[in-house]
Amino acid sequence: MTDAAARDAYTAYGVDLIRTTGLLLRTTPSTIYRASILFQRFEASVEAHFRSQYISALDMPTYRNGLNEDLKRAQLDLLAVSSPTDTPSMTEKTRDAPSKHAHPAGVEYLVPNHVQLKMRTGLVPLVDLHAPLDYCIHHLSDHEDIMYLVAACLLIATKMEDPSTRIRAVVNVCMRLSLRRSGIPVTEQSKPSLPRYEDFKACVIEAEEVVLHQLGFQTFVESPYKYVLLYLNILSEPASDNAQSSISAVRGDPSAGANGTTRPSAAVVAKAARPPAALTQWMIRAVQVVNDLPRCRRLLAVPADALAIYAIQQSCPPDLTLPDKWSTAFGVSERLLKAISYRYGVYSSNSAGNRPATAALADARALSTVPLYRTVAERDQYNVAMEQLKVARETAAEASAKTSLSLSPAPPPPSSSGAAAPLPASFANPASIEELRDLIGASLPSDAVHDASRRRSRHDDDENIPVRKSRHEKRHHRRRNDDGESRRRRHHRK
Structure with missing residues (x-):
């Protein structure tokens, strides 16, 4: 069966449930029609905004196989990095690992974690009204989402067209239909327990919020x-009043008045x-x-x-x-x-x-296969496993790099043609320096009399060393010479 045929069957099934529930509620045909159109609008909106974005059911096996291959590839990479030497078997395994493939187009649908949980009364809670169609059809009997959606659409329609219908009546009828769908015989007088009623009512209210939010609160439906x-x-x-009056006047109808007007007879009133x-x-x-x-x-x-x-x-x-x-x-x-x-x-x-x-x-x-959708918890576990493998691979790579550096020999010193040759070992001996001092006869500094705190006297050895005068001293010296010369000239004149 094609997707279009499956969608037609699912829509027809939901509308049939709405009609059955509306007849049991003794509501108006206009209310049933409004609820049916709201159901169709919700399904069309979900199909356009959610289901069309999901990975198709035909591509899900390929997508799941790709996830398993990615996990296997990450494990092989970790083993290849953590092994001290690349053995042929490990190298072959890494080489034979499948290359990274392209995932199918679309977004993966994740089943909520509470899908396998039940409420205190054994009732299955609302799973997800935005789930793919194949998932909804496969879980049509063990989930109650279709009944919650039907009750929500009827509740919205009755609030607008039949305010006398209470939510208790809608919930009771939908619960009886739910029990009948599961094969449990029920009667019109059978009523559920109070805790089960409260749980079912809470799920219906939650579904109503989802429907209103998805439709943008656009609940107006024009009735045909x-x-x-x-x-x-x-x-x-029938014919117009003028034609009827003329015909009555010609035939001499006693119901015609004196001024030509006609008075409707009892048969005409009953017919109208x-x-x-x-x-x-x-x-x-x-x-x-x-x-x-x-x-x-x-x-x-x-x-x-x-x-x-x-x-x-x-x-x-x-x-x-x-x-x-x-x-x-x-x-x-x-x-x-x-x-x-x-x-x-x-x-x-x-x-x-x-x-x-x-x-x-x-x-x-x-004709459909079992949906291969993951839950949110399974997705989180897969992501944590991949992250742990990535961190372990990086740690193993760093450790192997440090080990290779510590075990490798020290590199030889760089040699060049212009570099000086190494000095002989005899020049590193202090006795050789004394012998060299005796041979040269020069006054070489001795390590025995060397003192770091000893300062050399300036007047001892530096008397004959010319000292450069500053600019200020030169100017002051020139001025003193000029004053002395002028003084001698004045003395000579006298």
Whole structure:
């Protein structure tokens, strides 16, 4: 079974549950229709924003095999790094490891951790309304998500159209249907225990929050029932009042007044108050067609007035002929009517439209494989294992690098042609220095009389060493010479 057929069967099954629950609640057809459209809108929104982003069920085995190969490759890398010597077997294993592959496009769906837990009363909690379709179909019998979603849609619809319906009634009916789905015989008088009722109610409220958040609180639904009744009354409207008055005047009807006005007789009033039987049967068949239209998810975007025109056309008695271009008079083109007829015909011809939805879902579940989705806890364990292998591989690589540096011999000193040759070992002996001093006869400093605190006298050896005068001293000396010369000249004049 294809994905489209499975989606059709799942939508039809949910709408059938809503109709059954609404009939048991004795609510209005408009409430049931609104709840069905809300269910379709939610499924379409989840399909567009969540399910289309997930990795497909056909690619999940490849994705899981890729994860296992990545883990095996990380283990082989750790063994190759931690081994002191690369043995041929280890090298061959590392070489034979599969190369890194590309994962399938999409996001991996993770099952919540509470999927295997149960509440205090043994009730399965709400798992995830955004789960992939194959997961929902596979767990249709052991999970209660579909019942929580149906109850949430009905609860929203009754709050808007039938405020007299209480949440207790919705929860009780949905719980009885849930028990009947599991094979437990129940009656209308059987009621669940108070703790089980509270748990089921909490799950329904949680599902209602999810639905409202996903739909953006856009819960307005236009009902096609009012258009069906209005258009049928217009099509079967009797002759005008002027024509009836003229006919009565010609025939001499006693109900006609003196001034030409007619007084309605009792038969005319009864006929106006109660439509004929043929029109009533036509309305019933048209309403039945409208009730079946929400099972087809391909008609979700069609306006309500167009659906009403299509229902009138499909339920028209064979002995009546509709006027030409009658749908155009109501604002619906014939092209749109043909498109609606084609879409509904395609739905009616497949497995979900020509038989009960439960049988179609059973076939879809039998043909599908077990979903290979991981839980959040399994994903976390895998990530921790990969991180630990990465850290261990880095630590082993650093340790092996340090070991190789410590065991390697010291490198020889760099030698070049311009470098000085090493001195003989005899020059490192202090006695050789004394012998060299005696041979040269020069006054070489001796280590015995060397004192670090001894300072050399400036006047002893530096008397003959010229000292450079500063600029200030030169200027001062020149000024003193000039003063002495001027003094001698004055003395000579005297």
